[in-house]
Amino acid sequence: MISVCPDARRMWPFAGRVEELEWITRRLRARGARGVVVAGEPGLGKSRLVAEAVRGVRESSGRTIRVTGTQAGAAIPLGAFAHLLPAAAPPPGDDTGSDGLPALLRWAAAALRPDVDGQPLLLVIDDAHLLDHASAALVHHLALVKGVRLMVAVRAGAPAPAPDAVVALWKDDLLPRLELAPLSESAATDVLTAALDGHVEALTVRRLYRITKGNVLWLRELVLAGLATGALTRTYGVWSWRGGLPVAGRLRELIETAIGDTDDDEREALEYMAFGEPIGDDVLADLTHAAAIERLEARRLVAGCRDGNRLLIRLAHPLYGEVVRAMCGPVRTQRIKRRLADAVETAGRTDPDGFRRDDALRVAVWRLDTGGAADPAVLTDGCRLAWASYDTGLAIRLGRAALAAGGGAEAAVALTAALGAGGGRLDLEDLLPPLSDPDTAGRLAAKYATARAYALTFAGEDPLPMLAEAAVAIEEPQWRQDVRSVSVLLGLYMGRTGAAGQVARIRAFGPPSPVTAARLATAEASVLANEGQTARCLAVVDDAVRGARRWREEDPTLLPALECARLQARMFAGDLSGAWAAAADGGRLIAERSGWDTGIAGFCGHRAQLNRLGGRIGDALAWSRDGAGRLPDGGAAFSGLCLGELAHAAALAGHVAAARRALSAAERRTLPTFRTVDFAYEHARAWVLAASGDVTGAVRAARAVADRAAALRLRGHEMFALHDVVRLGAAHLVADRLDRLADEMEGALAPVLARHAAAVVTCDPASLEVVAKQLEQFGLLLHAAEAHAHTADAYRRLGDPRRAQTAATRAWALARDCQGARTPALADLAAPGLTARQREIAHLAASGLTNREIAERLTVSIRTVANHLCGVYERLGVNDRAGLAGLLIEYDGVPAA
DSSP states (O other), rough: OOOOTTHHHHOOOOOOOOHHHHHHHHHSSSSSOOOOEEEEOTSOOOOHHHHHHHHHHHGTTEEEEEEEOOOOGSSTGGGGGGSOSSSSSSSSSSOOOOSSOOOHHHHHHHSSSSSTTTOOOEEESSGGOOOOOOHHHHHHHHTTTTTTEEEEEETOOOSOOOOOHHHHHHHHHSEEEEEEOOOOHHHHHHHHHHHHHHHEEEHHHHHHHHTTTHHHHHHHHHHHHHHTTTTEEEETEEEEEEEEEOOOOHHHHHHHHOOOOOHHHHHHHHHHHHHHHHHEEHHHHHHOOOOHHHHHHHSEEEEEEETEEEEEEEEESSHHEEEEEESSSHHHHHHHHHHHHHHHHHHHHHOOOOOOHHHHHHHHHHHHTOOOOOOOHOOOOOHHHHTTTHHHHHHHHHHEEEHHHTOOHHHHHHHHHHHHHTTOOHHHHHHOTTTTTTGOEEEEHHHHHHHHHHHHHHHHHHHHHHHHHEEEEEOOOOHHHHHHHHHHHHHHHOOSOOHHHHHHHHHHHHHOOOHHHHHHHHHHHHHHHTTHHHHHHHHHHHHHHGGGGGGGOOOHHHHHHHHHHHHHHHHHHHHHHHHHHHHHHHHHSOOOOOOHHHHHHHHHHHHHHHHTTTTOHHHHHHHHHHHHHOOOOOOTTTTTHHHHHHHHHHTTTOHHHHHHHHHHHHHOOOGGGGTTTTHHHHHHHHHHHHTTTOOOHHHHHHHHHHHHHTTTTHHHHHHHHHHHHHHHGGGGGTTHHHHHHHHHSSSSSSHHHHHHHHHHTTTTTHHHHHHHHHHHHTTOOOHHHHHHHHHHHHHHTHHHHHHHHHHHHHHHHHHSSSSOOOOGGGTTTTOOOOOOHHHHHHHHHHHOOOHHHHHHHHOOOOOOOHHHHHHHHHHTOOOSSSHHHHHHHHSSSSOOO
């Protein structure tokens, strides 16, 4: 279901500036306050922030008057205040009175603030940098007048300096100055969520933020343009951006204004950068005039950055390029791209470091765009480079052009690799010649087999029989070894066991090529991660990644797979921060603008998984929906991961119907060729049953998942599935098995989960307390909350209600931070329920005050304080002030007063 937000312009919210608004409000309300200056570049929301601040203090401000500086009014004395001054002419002359003020200024001040009303005055000045000098002097005078407060908005970095009287407001410390920075990415998320009234895909937020650089005005106009053109749509409750940037209308006018007037040389330089950034300064100097570039740099329209020994020049803002490109006609665009291609190729031939691969890709695209006879080898190379950058759309475009230009088998292989990774079904026999063709022997036969195998795998079809046939047909040992390395890796994804032995046998054939070694390392790392051999896994991954430059273009899927192995190894060891780092590295590797939606979906699913384990259930829902939105229709790689995490998180949040739908979709769309990669959906089944009230069925399902994981030698998944049984209340069924796993797996997590099971079985609350604290240290907050709940239950069984209450309160406090999670272990938890007076006295006691000091402060009796504290101790399950201090932070979320 797709929908749009019909009235986003009217509904555009004030968000993302909470701290700045509080800062201004405090200073406006302070005793003796004179006001505030808010400075910032255009588009950062100065005027809106000032308006919100004025709205917040209006009740205590008496009269509020507003003026705005304009370029037209800057030539008229007191032009900004003309609408507020009497129609009668001011006194003639420029005599200075006894107060030192010129007559005109004294007249204007008296007119604005007549003595008869006696009300305080709030003067709001927008665009103060455009005030005429008389208006600026009047503002400066009013800043010194008792009973007047100023809210001044001024542009930072304006082309012309602000009047001296305005600058003196902050230079002479009359008013504090707030430098308004661009929105942060988290603030932009808040703004977009509020404006669109719904969840916005994280990668869409990141893309829009990167393009607008936190400029809230440009962000607003870009969103409105996206809504109008259909580039920004909502699918199943998630807003996402697909396609290009519709820079037109008001947004284009705003950016053109920001660029300003340019001469012919400056315009030409901007055009070369718009189509070719970043460009080496040497290349740009050959294309255009150095003086023009320097002028653009002085106006902050372009910027330079170092890349080794090269100085690269790029436009100062991404949207500048969009507008400059839109202003170029097709003939001029063609000429610019052709000259860029010639210049970059010439520079590459003379560069002692050789022709850079990213430059080779750009030249291929420029040659394709400018028409004419294209070299199929250049286009084929460009196809490989684009796929190595995970830009599947560009890779497919270049590959098809290479094939049409006569690129033959090499072009067909490159195109198949890019097409296959997208999960689309291919007519392989039409695209690639059969393996029996005499021209496909050796190296090319191995490339054929690899391309076909990946395409089949991403389409959900078993590639192993075809690979086996290819290995038999290829005589050269090196290329037979290459094909067998593909077979091992893809077989591992399908759930075939024995990969470690196959890796050893293939290595024994002889020294592998770099890409063959990388495939074998990826398979080995995946096996080690799933078996819980963390240190060895990380060593294999690090070694393979260090050599990536030698094989990345041959098989771009390997780098993300290695990061996934690193992520899982960290996760199964209990190192969530390390797992998050691997997820971030993988996300940067496959940038949101790359076009490889399948790969993006995979890392979205892993982020959902890590958020769920960390107890951030709402965030897990968001990331899993983002990943699911990237999946193509029907069966697709990472369906089980994304949809399984969606079902899992929805079940934990109590959204039973949504959880069932997501689980059903996961079961229907998961590919058999990604069985181990997508194993996450198996875990969800138990929690969907538990959310439906069938805890017995959930226990049975979790044990079945553990058995399937064990059969596939996925020990990390087996560990989590067994621990799910503990969390569901049947620890006695799995305690021994968890204990054995703890001996077989590296890392600190498995032993803690085993101790959790053992302590539940033996009803050992002291051990459970230790386990709960360790789970908190791991960052597994929901698991820790459940362990505290188990502690409370154990204390109750042993007849210790006070300690039971303490543990229950800690469980409740942690569960409250898990974004609405609901599990059977937490079902009976209730808030301790302190009254307002009890909470107040508790905080005072925790801060170190005696009962007498509290009584004196609150004007109550000491007995009343003591009685309230007894009630607090009883409800929270603590015995003294020391225990109270730490618990109050969890209870109220703030330190004791």
